[in-house]
Amino acid sequence: MVVCPNDVFEVRPIEPGDWGALGMAAKLRVRAHGRKTAYTPRADQCRACGLCVVGCLEKAITLMAPDER
Secondary structure, eight states: OOOOTTOOOEEEEOOHHHHHHSOHHHHHHHHHTTTEEEEOTTGGGOOOOOHHHHHOTTOOOOOOOGGGO
């Protein structure tokens, strides 16, 4: 399902360093998703429409103002 009209996200295998930083509950969730996660290599293209927040079943996305990043 495509959620972001600006193609901000990229779903791919989780990086080893990111995997190591996860707690046990988060590791279980990532495993349930085939050890894949969403990265935002094009975060500068985000227009804060909020569709990703609504579309994320894990409730793992929040929008932040540019000065909060």
